[in-house]
Amino acid sequence: MTDLEMMGKNAAEAKYNLQALSAEEKNRLLISAAKSLCENTEEILKANGQDIEAARESGMHEGLLDRLRLTPARIQAMAEGLRQIAALPDPVGEVMERFVRPNGLEIEKRRVPMGVIGIIYESRPNVTADAFGLCFKAGSAVILKGGSDALCSNKAITGLLREALKAEGIPMDALQLITDTDRSVTAAFMKLNRYVDLLIPRGGAGLIRSVVENSTIPVIETGTGNCHVYVDKDADLTMAVNIIINAKTQRIGVCNACESLVIHESVRESFLPMLAEALRAHHVEMRGDERVREVLTDVSAATEEDYGQEYLDYIISMKTVGSVEEAISHINRYNTGHSETIVTENAQAAEKFIQGVDAACVYVNASTRFTDGFEFGFGAEIGISTQKLHARGPMGLRELTSYKYAVRGNGQIRE
């Protein structure tokens, strides 16, 4: 048995203890783990310093270094995240449905933990505490594979969390960290479907593609968002500008930011100049189709590639359409199934858009930036699912669970 298989086996054993924990027991652990992170800030910072030093020596650029860097405030925020998870309702044990069959069988559909969850993520070490907290509260054991750049930080954080588990009498293997940075180990992790029930990649498009292509464990794809705002012929144009500026610029590098606009041709002349003024004031570069460029003559041409792109930058593509149907089919061709908005005062166009657009979250007259666990009222989230199986959109605690049927009889047999 390899080290990795042993980790799988350990997690699979720990899951039986976890599923039997009460909400109080889980919350107590989360709060004591938060306390431990705060009390051992120095230890975490020291480990993080080693990561930073190594990364700097290997020439990591400042943007990535910043994602890797921990500070006392960031460690406080990690601890606060665990306390917030403690405050969320426990999804485990919820009776989702109950019905009685004509033969007297009482069938109860009951929410249960997933079992063992694997998470593969990139450099940010704050994900370590966050992912553990959510999976633990949802009653599952978790095996983490973080970025190798953050290995010292992740070891320090998981070490403290495992000590906190031990102190509460909970199996430490509720949380395990893969410390072997060899790529073959990550590849083998993706094949551990014997022990792991669900694998979630958190990171860039390349990581997600690699997991989807190689995993034999069921995967939930998260996080790529080529989100659109469609300005309908019946739009409130001032509202449309506000929503676009918010969706595009309120936070530039996130998956629910707007990357592409679709404009009804009948509002081209009235809308585009006011939009361009606002976008320019926010330093957003526009790339448009022919009909956009007839109105905004200094805008560069949008290519096919532009329409398919998640810029995560101060750039936006623009496409003109003749109808809501055409808007829907443009969006369905290029989007990533994340979040799409129509701005319209026309209820029929709104319903058509909701029905026709294939995405996790379809908005009418609101910013795409609301696709978020906190904004939906779910509390902390593990990510935004862009696939259709199991969970779609913000994934909170409930979306990290499964269910089972408990069936009670008095001797029923099948005829």
Place this chain on the structure above:
Amino acid sequence: MTDLEMMGKNAAEAKYNLQALSAEEKNRLLISAAKSLCENTEEILKANGQDIEAARESGMHEGLLDRLRLTPARIQAMAEGLRQIAALPDPVGEVMERFVRPNGLEIEKRRVPMGVIGIIYESRPNVTADAFGLCFKAGSAVILKGGSDALCSNKAITGLLREALKAEGIPMDALQLITDTDRSVTAAFMKLNRYVDLLIPRGGAGLIRSVVENSTIPVIETGTGNCHVYVDKDADLTMAVNIIINAKTQRIGVCNACESLVIHESVRESFLPMLAEALRAHHVEMRGDERVREVLTDVSAATEEDYGQEYLDYIISMKTVGSVEEAISHINRYNTGHSETIVTENAQAAEKFIQGVDAACVYVNASTRFTDGFEFGFGAEIGISTQKLHARGPMGLRELTSYKYAVRGNGQIRE
């Protein structure tokens, strides 16, 4: 673009028409498709005759030939299956939840079609109509890859169903059959995640393993069942015998049949002789552990392999335990996550068993044979899911759907 990619693209286009169909439109199609199957029985039988002849020449044995063979009665049953699906409520459009956020956003969680579903199955040609009917009613396009032995039959059936679609003005590509029997095509089908949202294998353990290992499309595993009955110390022993005989022998080759018994040691002497008598009367071979064989001296020894085996035959393995906890851990070690039963009059033991056993359906005092879409009241089913992601247990129409969030605002932007 390969033929297969073209099929994916066609299905992905058809799905937009399907998601907009009303329940009435879908039901009308299902009923006219059923009529067409009945009216064209001769054509289907002729095609099936070609399959049977080729299979016989290649030396297929009688059991498999029987699965492949269609008769007028079996074609009637296929048609009746479509009519039953027409009678089921339409899951699409159901509002699953609705809530308003403090900022006024109205969030509606709405049931939507999966999109494009792929199904890979083995020889039985009746699956063709059945799988189409369920996916169609659930609003999804379907791409089928049936066993190559049944190719002529499947071509005839899908040809008629596609004609029925055309006659109702629905895109024929709502149903497509992969007719290229080359293995490389099946392998490429499993990688078609660009167009296919869900892949369901229906067949033996080998097929399922191959799909899980090779698919980049999200998969739902179905159908392998190493199901246990645990006879607790507080069991009604007569009820236990009835349940075991039913679960083991009522239908021998199905995934919800019982394959293994777990017996509390305190009822060994009172229970095993009466059980053995009943099992022998049903020609079931017993394989037991040491403690079973102390009571039933002529029973052969069960090996590790026996405990892990889905016999689908007149054989049963038997294991003695000292507690309900030991029963749970034995079952969790060997089961396939399908269906498990405890026979007990002790409410505490029953709840422990429900909580502790990791399976889709956990029964108290009832036969495992009830794990079935019709028995659960879901109507026809596409299979029994043994994984934890998305759907667990019987998968009816509802389990073939996804959801989206429709969010209505009046200009909300994120602060």
